[in-house]
Amino acid sequence: MTTYTTNEFKSGLKIILDGDPYNVIENEFVKPGKGQAFNRVRIRNLKTNRVIEKTFKSGDTVEGADVVDVEMQYLYQDGTHWHFMHPETFEQYHAEAASMADGARWLKGEEICIVTLWNNRPLLVTPPHTVVLRVTRTDPGLRGDTSSGGSKPAELETGASVRVPLFIQEGELIKVNTRTAEYVARGKE
Amino acid sequence: MRAARSEGSCDWRPRAGRETLRLRAALKAEVRAFMDARGILEVDTPHLAPHAVPDPELSCFSVTGRRARYWLVPSPEYHLKRLLAADYGDVYSLGPVFRDDEVGFLHEPEFTLLEYYRVGWDARALAEEAAGLVAHLTGRPNRVRFIRYVDLFQEALGLDPLTVPAEQLWKAIEPEHRPVGIEPGDRAALCDFWLGTRFYPHLGERETVIVHDFPAEAAALARLDPADPRFAQRFEMVIGGIEIANGYHELADATEQALRFERDRAHRRRTGRTDVTIDPAFLAALRAGLPDCSGIAIGFDRVVLLAAGKEDLASTLAFPLAGYDLEACT
Numbered sequence: 001m002t003t004y005t006t007n008e009f010k011s012g013l014k015i016i017l018d019g020d021p022y023n024v025i026e027n028e029f030v031k032p033g034k035g036q037a038f039n040r041v042r043i044r045n046l047k048t049n050r051v052i053e054k055t056f057k058s059g060d061t062v063e064g065a066d067v068v069d070v071e072m073q074y075l076y077q078d079g080t081h082w083h084f085m086h087p088e089t090f091e092q093y094h095a096e097a098a099s100m101a102d103g104a105r106w107l108k109g110e111e112i113c114i115v116t117l118w119n120n121r122p123l124l125v126t127p128p129h130t131v132v133l134r135v136t137r138t139d140p141g142l143r144g145d146t147s148s149g150g151s152k153p154a155e156l157e158t159g160a161s162v163r164v165p166l167f168i169q170e171g172e173l174i175k176v177n178t179r180t181a182e183y184v185a186r187g188k189e
Numbered sequence: 190m191r192a193a194r195s196e197g198s199c200d201w202r203p204r205a206g207r208e209t210l211r212l213r214a215a216l217k218a219e220v221r222a223f224m225d226a227r228g229i230l231e232v233d234t235p236h237l238a239p240h241a242v243p244d245p246e247l248s249c250f251s252v253t254g255r256r257a258r259y260w261l262v263p264s265p266e267y268h269l270k271r272l273l274a275a276d277y278g279d280v281y282s283l284g285p286v287f288r289d290d291e292v293g294f295l296h297e298p299e300f301t302l303l304e305y306y307r308v309g310w311d312a313r314a315l316a317e318e319a320a321g322l323v324a325h326l327t328g329r330p331n332r333v334r335f336i337r338y339v340d341l342f343q344e345a346l347g348l349d350p351l352t353v354p355a356e357q358l359w360k361a362i363e364p365e366h367r368p369v370g371i372e373p374g375d376r377a378a379l380c381d382f383w384l385g386t387r388f389y390p391h392l393g394e395r396e397t398v399i400v401h402d403f404p405a406e407a408a409a410l411a412r413l414d415p416a417d418p419r420f421a422q423r424f425e426m427v428i429g430g431i432e433i434a435n436g437y438h439e440l441a442d443a444t445e446q447a448l449r450f451e452r453d454r455a456h457r458r459r460t461g462r463t464d465v466t467i468d469p470a471f472l473a474a475l476r477a478g479l480p481d482c483s484g485i486a487i488g489f490d491r492v493v494l495l496a497a498g499k500e501d502l503a504s505t506l507a508f509p510l511a512g513y514d515l516e517a518c519t
Contacts, residue, residue: 007290017369029293032385033425033435034409036246036378037291038368040386055386057370057378058290 002064006039006056014046014067017054021046021065021118029058046116046123049101065118072115074107082107082125084115095122103127105160106178127178132187133157135172138164151183203507210507213493216326220283220303220489223322229279229305234268236261236285240468243453244409248289248462250298261287264486265304266410267471270439273306273482274474281305283489292511294501295431299510301489308482312401312411312422312438315483319434320397320426323487327495329428332396338403338420341388342380350380351404351419358383377406393428400425410446411437426487429495436485443475 004013009027016022022043031037037058044051046067056062072084072093081094082104093115097104099122103113106127116124138154151163154174162176164183173187205213224231241249241260250261262268265282272280286302307315317333324331342350346361358380359373371378384400392398401424405413408421422438440446450467458464493505503509 007292027293029291029296030385031246031291031296032381032389033407033432034244034246035381035385035407036371038382038386052365055366055368055382057368060370062369 003061004064005061006041006058009039009041009062014065015043016063016065017043020048021067021123023067025051030055031058046118047098049124066120067116067118067123069114069116071112074109074111074113076109077104077107084113084122084125087112093117093122095125099123100125103178105158106131106133106176108133108158129179130175130177130184132173132175132189133160135164135168135170135174138168138170140169204503204509204512205505205507209493209497209499209505212497213505216489216493216496217283219326220322223325224281224305227279229281229307230277232269232272232277232280232282233284234262234265234282236287238262238267238468240471241463241465242267243450243457243465243467245453245456245460245462249465250287250289263288264302266484266486267468269304269306269484270479271470271474273308274477274479276480279305279307294503294511295491295494297490297502297506297509297511300502303487303489303492304484306439306482306484308480310483312424312436312483315436315485316399316401316424316426319436319485319487320399323426323428323433323492323495324397326492327428329495330396333399334396335399335401338384338400341400342383345383345388350376350383355379380404380407389427389432390430392430394430398427400427408440408449409437410440410449412440412442426485431491431495432488433491433495434485434487436483438483439479441475441479441481443472446475447472 004015009024011024011026013024014021015024022045024041024043026042028040029037030040039056039058041054041056042051043054070086072086075083075085081096082100084093084095095115103125111128111131113128114126115122133156135154136157139152151165153161154164154168155161162181162183164174168174173189175184175187177184221231237252237259239259242263247263249263252259252261263286269280269282281304283303284301285299287299289298291298320333321331339349339351342348348357348361350358355374355376358376359367368382371382402414402420403423405419405421408423411421411423414420414422424436425432426434454464490502490505494502497505499505503511
């Protein structure tokens, strides 16, 4: 197993801490006067997606995590698992609900997602940055009604809900930013 | 000339803007004018030396020549003290020093140090003068607050860091933030943890803070307080959460100094650092007699950082190493 010293920590490095895989976001070197040096590191737990801050004695070593990001096509969901396929090897992988986090609500099928594999098993699924989905339910917008900031709730074909401008009607396609869950523009097939 | 292998991704441009470099040059001129006006002599001390330093937490770069091995000096201290011992009076140097394994927002392996000495001065007088210089250079108010090292702990934790069991300093840290790789009984490392990661970042928002009376264990090259030898006459200057300078009422006792060096070497061996030989010329100079004096080392790049209102050291330098993309540029 590869080990890394704290001075080798840089953004994007994957390490194991207390049994969980983490992604290094930021590494700050702190050295008080002539004393002991520390590395204050911001890391993201790749299982829970939570960002924590850890302080290491400078020069301490940590085990690297065998974590890779692979683009895969979303195939279908079978009730308990979400299935993906590697576009080149056609190898199929299945992810559990925990790995889908909030991502599942944007997927209807065939989207290319980033599947983060840890020891070759899906750890985290990141949907495309934007997706195009059909509006299945929304109230007809009233012209001139600006009390709600010119937007109204809409339900999409995957079950997700977002706020859309008043002029968007049922049956239309819209483009949504999956990171912020916000309407971007009218969508095209 | 050989073309870079990956010309596209290797960033050749200077990092600091022209304005910052102009400011940097102007501040150097200000430093020299300040020193000149006070009769402090600028000396060019060597950057390459036959001996490293035994500081327990410092690594020097070694340089291999064809016939000998040298070290890049981490501080001009030994050379400046040899000048003092030879009665050259107040001296200073402003130039590059080198420390391995120190890269970050506030650290560069090569950085510029302003170090100067005042014969016959005590640490407090020097701290006040240096604070005035730094305020002048950075354009910040010259308001100085002195606080004792132990009082930082007392104020924040209600603990005396030198007398409580070390475990209390460990338990005072929230469990999820306890440093990885530090033993709960390692008092020195825990004190450094509190100081460097918890106290300093919040000090000196609108003033210059002088943290003084460091514990004797962290005396380095400072003399101990004759009235209370549990403390060393050492101080650090903190502004805007950043350690700007480190000063001592200098230890002049050659025997005591040699003893501390051997203790430091033993510590280095215990912690797996490279063992180093002690510069005999430095100890000989102390034996010949160092005049009563105080000295201070000021991180010049950090002064530029404050003056320019920058966030990281690299942005004050034309060609910093921090953030240098080794892979793209080889």
